[in-house]
Amino acid sequence: EPEVTQTPSHQVTQMGQEVILRCVPISNHLYFYWYRQILGQKVEFLVSFYNNEISEKSEIFDDQFSVERPDGSNFTLKIRSTKLEDSAMYFCASSLSPGLAHEQYFGPGTRLTVT
């Protein structure tokens, strides 16, 4: 069964450093998402991406964040200058359509620890 993959599984970085989290969505999916989950809290939407552009983003997704689909398979989330409060589990997801009929498939997540 096809699945969403994410690398790395765990990333430790120092405050102020740039990080890139990588995702490979399911190959025939057209819509891509990033969510995050701070330890003990609920999952929060960050951004949705379709047709090579952001279709919706949350207040969390400020200028420090960016997304890119550099080729036909990868979908990346870049945090330009990490802060302590960026420590969280980051989930990538993909779907065939934006939501009326199709569920989102989530990757296993990347645990980001900012020290």
Place this chain on the structure above:
Amino acid sequence: SQQGEEDPQALSIQEGENATMNCSYKTSINNLQWYRQNSGRGLVHLILIRSNEREKHSGRLRVTLDTSKKSSSLLITASRAADTASYFCATVGRGSSNTGKLIFGQGTTLQVKP
């Protein structure tokens, strides 16, 4: 906030019993989805119910949706120890029907004792 409360926050039952979890939301939705998360792992989609549907079944899962009360319930019948996990409802609002933005609830932690 689009999402309201899920209750209970935690539920502990014996294997074989049924587990019911509830979810409320605040705005008009396109659909509502239930996800499962094992500790420290990713989210697994369980079931999707559209705003014009009232009930849906999938194996041991039964989901109901009451749009007049803005609430949904997830029933797991004949629970097993392997059902131990956190369960989240998530909604796609009408304003996000073209983007698919999911708004998650706080979740219910279910423990099924063998």
